[in-house]
Amino acid sequence: MHRFPRTFLLSCLLLATVGLVRVYGWNKATHMVTGAIAYRDLQASSPQTLSRIVAILKKHPDYQQRWSAKLADPTLSEDEKNQYLFMLAARWPDDIRGQAQYDHQSWHYINYVYAPEQNIARTDTTLATGETILQAFGMNQQILRSNAPDSAKAIAVCWLFHLTGDVHMPLHTTALIDQQFPQGDRGGNLFKIKVMMSNQTINLHSFWDGMLLGADDFRSVSNLAVQLRQVISRMQLVQLGRADINTWSKESFQLAQDNAYRSNTLPAGTDQDGAILPADYVDTVKPIAQRQVALAGYRLADELKADLSD
Template sequence: MTTLSTILIWQYPAFAWNKAGHMVSGAIAYNDLQQNHQEVIKKIAAILKEHPEYSKFEQQWNSLNKSNISAENQNLYLFMWAAKWPDEARTNQTFNHPTWHYINFPYQPSSSSSSIPTEIPGEENIIFAFKKNLDIVQSNATNSEKAVAICWLFHLVGDVHQPLHTTKLIINQYKEPEGDRGGTRFYIRVNPDSQTISLHKFWDDLILGSENFQTVRNTATKIRTSYQRSKLPELKETKFNNWAKLESFRIAKQKVYLDGKLSGSSNKNDGKLLPQNYAASAKPIAERQMSLAGYRLADVLAEAVR
């Protein structure tokens, strides 16, 4: 079994990217800001230190210090922590907002798929959540409230670049209104001898399977080197809702569901085997999406706290 396949069958909760993936986007944003807007890092770090759960960051940081992580990396790890925090807060009713992590634009291969999807007014989805938290950061709210909102900005910018957090497949096998729920009910196997997982989980786990600080940092560096800001024309698009509607939704249709040709199972114990080159093709798509998430997060933060 390949290394990629091994990573993909590890067990993680069904988050948009796994926690390690979100940490990578935080690290990419940090490194980008370090080059272009160091003052933004200082402002963000100062606000995050007033986060109501900052003590949990300190606990994790102190644990890292035992592994000889230098103090100069504290703000880098703070960015990593902020990006994954909304997933860690899922068990806390004060901060948990399950519907903020996604928007389910319906994809029906049998109908016209060229039109731009529309939002449901009043729905508390990822687009709603981004605007709400950006407004808080730019308001006269307390730094404690802003710190929570900043963590959500970190996380939502990452989430919206995972194609299956913008899309639900609607076919006879997965009927309205729920469809396949962002691929969470679309079951596949990577190899003939691998276990069944959801298509959503497959895409979540494409970036990284480890929350180790050095591994996350190295992965972020590799992605930034492979996908340099100057070579990503997509960065001209700066509207969050278009990242969901025009980019991730299109990728879900064309690259995730293969224009409706990808076969999946409704049986969580017996997934359909992915096409032979599917995993190899998906990996660079996920990495490019992650690079966009990191650079765009840096831009959002620079604008939000200027």
């Protein structure tokens, strides 16, 4: 096996810090599922926290412009409208991409270094891309716990919703570096695959983003949230005791290595011809994605209760 000199690898890491572009981590519909799971969990475990978060979100600067028309749907009950508000909040950081006032591109991920050809898999070293998802989570957590006005807390709540989802998407914690991607694969965005021979070439990140749900209407999202809560209960998730986002990110980094990249055995194709995924890949990783989304929803509920406990 060809092995890069360590100095070459380090220079590649420095180059990889420039101009990184990411697509969404989980698609918008999947982020909405996380919000829906957190809503129903809080409804059962802490109605007072639920009411406080709903009140905060109604003070969001974008409430009238982006959300009020959707929430006026006469087919929705008052309870469903509040759940829909949680869904919309969870996707808001993706909806405002490109708006300088609120958008923070680097907040959506962290680049732990996965360089299997060098036997490197490190969580104490990251590619420097600005403020990471870990830093962003902490900053918004502090705002929610502070005496800031509810309009500022509403923005922070949206980010906490969204970042909790993002950090549970394995490819939002990982930079694969090898001979094909000496400057990193941008969390799977450059890693070209096909689900089947007859399918078009896409990237691995996009595959994981949309694996669970494509439709972002209220009913589709709500139904999937109900299904996931039924098949993946809190009692099945021993990880729920780990309340630190640093730990969550390391869990995802391990999932990326072991499952998304299959311990460096998953081949990557080219822009013109993506490598076909192994026949069992989808069936293997879909339950992992489902568990991660359910886990994110439960952890989000726990986080909100802790942040508003004072």
